[in-house]
Amino acid sequence: MKNSYLPFTFLLIISGLANAQTKPAEKLVPYVKPIIGTQRMGHTYPGATVPFGMVQLSPETDSVGYELNGKYNPKVYEYCAGYQYEDKTITGFSHTHFSGTGHSDLGDFLVMPTVGALRLNPGTADKPGSGYRSRFSHQNEVSQANYYKVKLDDYNIQAEMTTSTRVGFHQYIFPKADDAHIVLDLTAGIYNYPDKNVWTYIRVVNDTLVTGYRQTNGWAKNRVLYFAMRFSKPFISHGFRNESTKEVYRGFWGKFNQNRNFPEISGQRIKAYFDFKTTEGEKVKIKMALSPVSMEGALANMQAEVPGWDFEKVKADGQQQWESELHKIVIQTNNKATKENFYTAMYHTLINPTIYMDADGKYKGLDQNVHQANGFTNYTTFSLWDTYRALHPLFNIIDPARNNDMVKSMLAHFEQSPEHMLPVWSNSGNENWCMSGYHSVSVIADAIIKGNAAGIDANKALDACVTTARQRNYEGIGFYIDMGYIPDERNGTSVSSTLEYAYDDWTIAQLAKKLGRQDIYEEFYKRSQNYKNVYDKASGFMRPRLANGTFRPKFDPLTTIGQGFIEGNAWNYTLFAPQDPKGLIELMGGNKRFVPYLDSLFTMHLPDKFFEETEDITRDGIIGNYVHGNEPSHHLAYLYNWTNQPWKTQERVRMILPKMYKPTPDGLGGNDDTGQMSAWFIFTNLGFYPVAPGSDAYALGSPAIDGATIQLPGGKAFTVTVKNQAEKNVYVQKVLLNGKLLNSLSITHADIMNGGNLTFYMSSKHR
DSSP: OHHHHHHHHHHHHHHHHHHHHHSOOOOOGGGOOTTTTOSTTOOOOOSBOOTTOSOOBEEESOOOBSEETTEEOTHHHHTTTSOOTTOOEEOEEESOOOSSOSSOOOOOSEEEEEESSOOOSOOBTTBGGGSSOEEOOGGGEEEETTEEEEEETTTTEEEEEEEOSSEEEEEEEEOSEEEEEEEEESSOOSSBOTTSEEEEEEEEOSSSEEEEEEEEOSSSSSEEEEEEEEESSOOSEEEEEETTTTEEEEEOTTOOOTTTTOSEEEESSEEEEEEEEEOTTEEEEEEEEEESSOHHHHHHHHHHHOOSOOHHHHHHHHHHHHHHHHTTEEEEOSOHHHHHHHHHHHHHHTTOSEEOSOTTSEEEOTTSSEEEOOSSOOEEOEEHHHHTTTHHHHHHHHOHHHHHHHHHHHHHHHHHOTTOOOOSEEETTEEOOOSSSOTHHHHHHHHHHTTOOTTOOHHHHHHHHHHHHTOTTSTTHHHHHHHSSOOTTTOTTHHHHHHHHHHHHHHHHHHHHHTTOHHHHHHHHHHHGGGGGGEETTTTEEOOBOTTSOBOSSOOTTOOSSSSOSSSOHHHHTTOOTTOHHHHHHHTTSHHHHHHHHHHHHHOOOOTHHHHSOTTOOSTTEETTEETTSGGGTTGGGGGGGSSOTHHHHHHHHHHHHHHBOSSTTOBSSOOGGGHHHHHHHHHHHTEEOSSBTBSEEEEOOOOSSEEEEEOGGGOEEEEEEESOOTTOOEEEEEEETTEEOOSSEEEHHHHHTOEEEEEEEESSOO
16 A cells, blocks of 8 residues: 555656646736826826737827917826827827826827718817817727727727737728828827928839828927838729818829829828728738838838738737737736736836837838848837836836846937937937936946946947036036036026036946946035035025025925926925935935925825916825826835835835825826836835935835745846735834844845845734
8 A cells, every 4th residue: 555655656756746847827918907097197098009019000099289279288198108098089080199197299190980971181070070070988998018909989990900010000990981080190290280291202012002191290200100001902082182282182093193093192281091892791901011111111111010900910919919028027916907007007008118110120210311220120209208217117127138138229310419418318219308317327327337338348338428528518417517506597397407417417426436447436426415505505405506505585385387396396306315315315315304295295295376376286196295197206205214214115106006096097097107107106115215316226125915926037037026915004013034024224236136035924013
């Protein structure tokens, strides 16, 4: 009995191990809900894209002009992503979108299928029948990673779309119709106004292929995007409308009249339409490939990425890309809502920056010349004021090779820049000059300091950072260098810019220290202490300072407009010195004064005037005076770690998470800002956060999941284990790193990248 029993048991164990090893990994794409953040001020879009894709194919629910009755139209801000969940109509599907920004642009090459009388204007939302727009219902809408579907009720057309990196793939299921149309509107766009289009061009190559381009002067001042559009079915006729001249040109393939039916047209505001006869349930498919270089480049991109017409394969391939990216962090939780929040946050962090080059590596640079990306992938959409804080540090953990390419893209930008500056907020071969600081230096320094410098000349990168920080004519830098602060009379954001420059200078100092450049280290470390020069001890706030050295007499720390700050007020910006929390606490009078001040940020009640000062400010994303929807506040909850009450960090972050993130259309407490809001959520759920990128340290918080495994390059893994996790157990009793008690409130980048285990023991009572 004994001898026969053991082999049988052994076989059962081996069989169980084999089954465990072959058990497929859980699919994570089903937890991604792109509809999150599409209501109110999240400014995300529900359409299809692949990770970091150049195409973002998504519906537009309205297009509004920059001005209304001669004044700024606040609705422009609502339509930064082109889609608002509460709207009842869709105007079409365009191919480029920003995810979660506070500014509008893009919305290129709008396509709309229709049946019945031809209409070439979208009409108005209150009268859908007045144009080509259609009513729709969310009940007939599906939004997934790399897949979007909706029924256009006015036309009984089912619209589906998916993408590859450079190709948008449409699939329209038509009813029986002798008057089916595809409208291509090159006048449509986000952040729309009459002179945004500089020039547009369309060429009908044959009865299935159309090429062209659009040049715009919007947020990006000189932006040209090319397309190649191929139909799965020949159209029977086509036509153009030139809204500059109000003329309509009708073309019938094979019967050209060079005066009216020539197969190409150009002008400032061009539209086209293509006519079909369809049978019931017939699928008309369209592939729209994009290129920043040429129409030939767009065609080559189409051939390289989507040569055939298998819609389901393109969808599946893109969703597999998402699976691979999402599996870089696998969390443990039994809460479905938590998984939906987490993996939608992962999704949003993996949209931007976006690839900006053809399949052969060619791209248009800042100098408007065509360049070849040798040895790296070129990226654009750098919202650096937002993303230096947590998004790029996240990439340094889960995808350092990609972040390395982003750094190389920034350095290429510097080489092409006539101002010899690294990017501030760049898009599509343009510098938008939006927001303050020169935060690309933080991204570059953080990557190199953390060992992510393959193929980068680190000293040359430091030189680019130094050159940028010495540009005396940019946004008060000359005054900042000479006086140690920017005078209030010289710059409308004098205080916040001084504070942000000081942080950026600290990152330059850290990079110089790593490279042994002592002279640069001393210069920029001294500059990093300039934050102290705008602190007014009498009032206890960072405060606008005049050129004569005195502080501005008229001052309101709760006012957001005209007080020397950007996207914040003195109350929260006074806490902005992430490079030197200890020094800031000492400056403000030590723990006795600092902790109550930090407490007040979360508990105070803002007066109504705070929201009435500007139509752009809402109550979204605000807890007390803590404005989670504005990035300068993102490190604030972690500052308790430098005080005698570190348990309050744990309490605050666990309070913020459910208030600011929900698995609903209105589930983002502010703009996602190309992934920064989502990156904060990911780090905070894991239990640590990069308070000061440029340092190798991560401040510990309070993990809100049961555990996680982070897949690292080289096959390593870093796991987070959480003991006694519960909604009320927000406090950390002890932390073990690789089985040894951790006696600090931080871990290092090497701790993570070497692989290992971080174990939190949770309780309902703080230590």
